[in-house]
Amino acid sequence: MRMSFGEALRVTVFGSSHGPEVGSVVEGLPPGLPVDLAQVQAALDRRRPVGRRLATRRAEPDRLVLTEGISDGRTTGGPVVGYVRNEDVRRGPYRPLEDVPRPGHADYPARERYDGLMDLSGGGIFSGRMTVGLVLAGALVRPYLTAKGVSVLAFTRSIHDHSVPETALHLPLPELEAASRQNELGAPDALAAQAMAQTIEEARRSGDSVGGIIEARAEGLPVGLGEPFFDPLEGSLAHALFAIPAIKGVEFGSGFSAAGRRGSENNDPYEWVGGELRTRTNHAGGILGGLATGMPLVLRVVVKPTSSIAREQDSVSLSRRTPERLVVTGRHDPCIVPRAVPVVEHVTGFVLADFLLRRGRA
Amino acid sequence: MRMSFGEALRVTVFGSSHGPEVGSVVEGLPPGLPVDLAQVQAALDRRRPVGRRLATRRAEPDRLVLTEGISDGRTTGGPVVGYVRNEDVRRGPYRPLEDVPRPGHADYPARERYDGLMDLSGGGIFSGRMTVGLVLAGALVRPYLTAKGVSVLAFTRSIHDHSVPETALHLPLPELEAASRQNELGAPDALAAQAMAQTIEEARRSGDSVGGIIEARAEGLPVGLGEPFFDPLEGSLAHALFAIPAIKGVEFGSGFSAAGRRGSENNDPYEWVGGELRTRTNHAGGILGGLATGMPLVLRVVVKPTSSIAREQDSVSLSRRTPERLVVTGRHDPCIVPRAVPVVEHVTGFVLADFLLRRGRA
Amino acid sequence: MRMSFGEALRVTVFGSSHGPEVGSVVEGLPPGLPVDLAQVQAALDRRRPVGRRLATRRAEPDRLVLTEGISDGRTTGGPVVGYVRNEDVRRGPYRPLEDVPRPGHADYPARERYDGLMDLSGGGIFSGRMTVGLVLAGALVRPYLTAKGVSVLAFTRSIHDHSVPETALHLPLPELEAASRQNELGAPDALAAQAMAQTIEEARRSGDSVGGIIEARAEGLPVGLGEPFFDPLEGSLAHALFAIPAIKGVEFGSGFSAAGRRGSENNDPYEWVGGELRTRTNHAGGILGGLATGMPLVLRVVVKPTSSIAREQDSVSLSRRTPERLVVTGRHDPCIVPRAVPVVEHVTGFVLADFLLRRGRA
C-alpha cells in the first residue's frame, strides 16, 4: 500500500504537485485492450479547472505522455507508464507558509511526519493533482469494463445547500450521464446546476469555499462479485476513495440514513421481473455481504469545502509559538466537487475492474 | 487481503458462525506485551448478546482459548492463535432458506459467488460472529496502545431516532467511557439509553429491527501518524471497519455534514493553548492529509437495522422463479448496535496500533 | 507475508511444534474442488517419520481435522481451516537448552528476536512440524492442478554422497513417481535408495546426520505462466520453498552448473516435434524470463544435515559467557530429506496453482 493500490490490477502513483510531473504506473491490464488516447486525455481534462469563473486560474494543459505498455493503440500486457508535466510550477507563494500551517491542510502533521523536509508547495504529494494518476488508471481500464458490460458513472449530488432533486436520480445511467455532462458542475439537473454555480460564485466572491456530495453508480456487475471479509466491495472501494484528498466520508446504498430505518423498511425484497431477479428497493446499494447483488452499485462520498480560502484565517507560528493571521495566496478552486467527480468515477471503475480481474481466476 | 488485514500487525480471521469455532491468528505483536486473559475475555463478552430482553437468546459462552504465542502472561513475539468454540450450533433452521434468499442477507450473492456450495447457516463466514477474531486481535493489542499513551473508545451515538445529546459528547474520554459502560446500550447518556432500549424492545415486539450509529474516538496519537496517499488513516480504518457486517458508511470528523459547510466554517483554526498546539474546532476529526493532527480522532459508522426480522417478508424461489413469502426463524437481535460497539472500538485500536508499529521503523 | 503466502491462493500457517496443534488456513480455493480426505491424510502421512530405523521415534499420528470450508466432499469456496493435534508433546527435554544454544538451530537468533520470550521447545514456530500446514494446502489444491493438466512431483535426488543415477532421471513423470514411491527414501532408484538408507543408518549409529538434495518437477504448465519482474516463477517458488526449515539453496534447470557452461551449450534450441514446440535440451528448467516455456519445470533444493545430532557439541552459556559442551537429547531424524520430499512437492504445487489462478484473470 502507500503509493500503490490494487491486487490483480495495480496502480502506483508518482510525482507531486510542483515537481516536474505527476502520473502513475498501471500493472495488470490484460494485453490487447484498446487505448484511445483522445478518450484518456478527455478523462484527464474532466478533472481540470472547470472554467474561468468557477475554478482556479492555474494553467494546466495536462497533456498526457504514455511511455510504456502501449503498442499500436493496444495495451501490451506490460505495465503502462503515463504522466503529465507540471508546466506552471511556482514555488514562491507557498514557501512562507511553512512556519504558519494552513488550517485544513496537511501542513502541520506532514511537517511532523517528514521532519520538515518535504516541500509541500501546492500540497506536494498531498495535492489533489496526484489524482491525475488515478484518472489515468481508471481511463485505461474503462474499455475492459465496457467489454464486460459494466458501466460506471459519477455525478455531483449536492453542492453546499443545493441538491439534485430525487426525481432526476431515477434516470437510467446513460441519460444520467448525458444530463450530468451538460453543465460544468457535473450535476444531472440543469436548475440545480445553475443554483450550485451561483453558490460557488458567491463563495468565490466572499473569499470562501463550499463542499458537496458526489454519487457514483455502477451497473452490470456480475452477481457475487467481491471477496469475503476484509475485501468486501465496500471496504476496498472506501480504501481507494479515501486516497482522494478532501474526502471525509463514504456510504453505500441508504448509507447513514439506514440508522433511522427499520429492518422491514431497509431490507430489499426480492422479486422476479421479466425473468430477471431484482430487488424492489435498493437500500443495500447493490452490495450484500460485501458482494454485488446485481442491482446498481450506489455510493456517495462527501467532499469537504476547499481548505484554501482567500479570507484571512487564524493560525499560529510553529517556531515562535505565537498566534498569527494567515492569508493563503495562490490560485484555488472555491469548490472542487466538479473536478473530483471524474476522479471518483475512475477510482470506482478501477476498483471494480480489479475485482472483475480477480474473479476470472477459477 | 480477504481473511487477513494489517501490515506490521496482521490479523487472519478463521472459522464460521456454525462451524466448530471462530477466532484469529494475530501476527506482529511485540514480544513481552502483557496479556490479561480476564480482560481479553471481558472484551469478547462485550460483544455477546446484551440481555434477555434486548438480544438473541442463543447461548454463546465464548470462552476464549489461546493456543499459541503467549507464555507466562506475555506475548512471545510469535503469532498468537485464539478462538472460541461454537457450542450452540443448530444447522436445521437455516437449511430451507437456500432456495429462498433472505432479504438483506448475503444469501443470494454468496450463492452465486460460491456456486451454492457454501453453507450459510447462521451467516457462515458472513456472520457477525466472525468479529470475535477482530475483538481478540484488538484486545491483545490494547496494552501496547496504553503503553504508547493512546486511548480508544467506541460508544453508541444513536439508535433509530434516539441520539445521545450533543452535551453528553463533550465529556473527556474516561468519563465518556464510564458513562457508556453504565448501560447495556453502550450510550453515554442514561436517558437516551433508556429511550433506545424501549425502541429496541418495541422493534422486537413488532417482529422488526432497528439500526444506529456508533462513534469511535482515539486520543494520544502522535502528530503525523499515518502514511501517504493510499494508506491515509481514513482509508485504512474504513477498509478494516467495513469487514464488520451491517456497516454501510464511515465518516470522519464533521463527515457528511461538511458538504453543507463553508471552508471558513469547516477549517479548524490553530491555536496555542497552555504551550500545546491544538485546533479550536475539530471538524477534521483529528486527520489532515491522512495524518493525525494530534486532536482526537473521531469517526462514525452506520449500522443498518438487523436483516433477520421475525416478520414475514417478500422473497422468491430461485429455482422455481416464483414469488415466495419468507419467515426467518432462528434467534436474532432486533438491534446489533450495542454488540457492534466493542467491535468498532477494537478494530479502530488495531488499525491505529498497526500504524504506530509501522511508524517505529526509522 | 510472514505467516501467510500467496496471492490468488493464500495459506496462513498457525500453531507450533509443541503447542496443541499445527495447521493452516487456505483461502482462494475455487468452490467445488473435490476433497478426498484419505488423500490429504496420505499426503500428511508422507511427511511423517519414515520408519523405525531411519527416523525419529516421536509418535505423531497427525490425524487431520478439517473444520471449515468443506461441504459434502467439496470445497465451498470459503477459507478452509485444517490442523493436526500435537499429541506427544514433551517440553521437558528442551528447556535446559535455553541458555546454551544448539548449533545449527534458531535458538540464539530467536532469543534475540523475541527477547527470550518464545518457547522454542521442539523448534516452536521454527520447527519442521510447521510444514504440516504447507502440505495440507498443497494437498487441497492438488485436484485443481490435476484438472488443469498439471502434474507435480518431488523426489530425493541425493543423500550425502549417494545420488540417483542420471539414467533414472529420464523416466516420464508417472514412472518417476512410481519408482520414487517404492522406497522410504523417495528416491527413484532402488540401488541408490539402498545406499542412502545405509548412509543414514550409519549416521544414526555414529550420532550424526546427513543432508541431501531434492528435485521437483512440474509438467503441463501453460506456456507463459508467471508474472514479470518481481514475480517470476523462480522468485515466487524460491520465496515459498525457503519457508521449509533446513533448506539453504534453490536452483532451476542447470542451476549452478550453468556457471561453467558456454551460451552455445546452455541455450536450449527450439524444435518442432510431432507438431509440438519444444526445446532440444532443458537447461532453462522450463523457465525463461520468469515464465513457463512449456518444457518441464525442474528445480532442486538442498537440505542441510539435521542440526540436532546425538554427539556432544561445542556451544556456550549465553549468561555466564563460558564455553559449554552440549548434548541435544530428544528424538531426531538423522536425515530429514525423505520427509521434506512431500513438503517440497506440495509447496511447488501450491505456488504453481496460485499462478494458474492468477492467470485466469483476463
Place this chain on the structure above:
Amino acid sequence: MRMSFGEALRVTVFGSSHGPEVGSVVEGLPPGLPVDLAQVQAALDRRRPVGRRLATRRAEPDRLVLTEGISDGRTTGGPVVGYVRNEDVRRGPYRPLEDVPRPGHADYPARERYDGLMDLSGGGIFSGRMTVGLVLAGALVRPYLTAKGVSVLAFTRSIHDHSVPETALHLPLPELEAASRQNELGAPDALAAQAMAQTIEEARRSGDSVGGIIEARAEGLPVGLGEPFFDPLEGSLAHALFAIPAIKGVEFGSGFSAAGRRGSENNDPYEWVGGELRTRTNHAGGILGGLATGMPLVLRVVVKPTSSIAREQDSVSLSRRTPERLVVTGRHDPCIVPRAVPVVEHVTGFVLADFLLRRGRA
C-alpha cells in the same frame, strides 16, 4: 508484487529497455537521509558496460534524473522517483525475431503471456536494463545501512572455469571490496581476474558467452534480524534476487555443498571470542531459522551465460512451424557477470534495509 517489492521499503520499477526511460519509485526511505548524487550515479555506472573489449558497445550514458523526494541533498520521506533515459534506442534489429524466438530469451513464453503484443526489442521489460531501478533503490538506501553499521558487498566469485582462490576470500570486507574494485571483473584477485578477462575475450571471439557466480556478503546485521516462516532472510533475498535476469540459483552459506556434509561438520559451534559471541565456522551463512546470527551473511547466485550469442543457432518459425537458423544481431556482452555484481549488491542491501526498517517497529 510484480513490479513492486518490499514492505517497509518499497521499490516499483518502471520503463523498459527500448522505451524512453527506465527507473523506479522508491517509497519508505526515512526523511533526512543524505543523497550524494555522485555516489548514486557511480553505483549506476558500475552496472554499465565494462570496457570496449569485454562488453557491449551500446552507448548508455545512464545519466540519473531524480524528480521527487529529494530536497537540499536529503530525502524528504516521500517517494523518490528516479530514472535514466534510453538514449541509444534502435528497434530495427530486434523486430524480425518475433516469429523466430531466440533460444535462452523470454521471446516465446512472453509472446504467449502477452498475446504477442509486447515489444520485446532489447528484452523489453525482461531486459537487464530494468535493473537500473534496482541499483537506484539500493544506492539511495546505502547511507541508511551505513548509519546502522551494516556493510554490504558483492563480487565476482567465478567466471566459467576460473574462480577466485579460497585464500582471497578470507580478507575483511573493506579489503575484499578494495581488491574487487581494482579490475573490471569485480573479482577480488588480480590473477583470477586476468584469467576471467581472457576467457571472456575468447568467448567473444568465438561468438559465444560465459556465465559465472557472484557472492554477496553483509556484515553488521543485528542478531535476530528477519521475520518468521514466510519472510526468512533467505526467502526474501531469493525472491528479490530472482528479479535479476539470468539468475538461475541462489544459495546461502555452504549452500548446495551442505548436501554432502554431516551435521557434525555443518553445524557451526558457538564460541566466545574477546567478549563477543561468534561461531567457529559459518556454514549457515549468517542465517539460522531465517534470522541473522550476527556472523557475516553470505550468499551466492549463479548467472547463466548470456543468451544472446553471435553464433548461428537452431530455432523455429512459430507461424510456419519450420526449423530455422537464427543469428542474433545487436550489441551484447559475452559475459554479464561483472555488470550484475552491483545489481546483486544493491538488491541485497535493499532487502536488508527493508528488514531493518521493519524491525524498528516495536
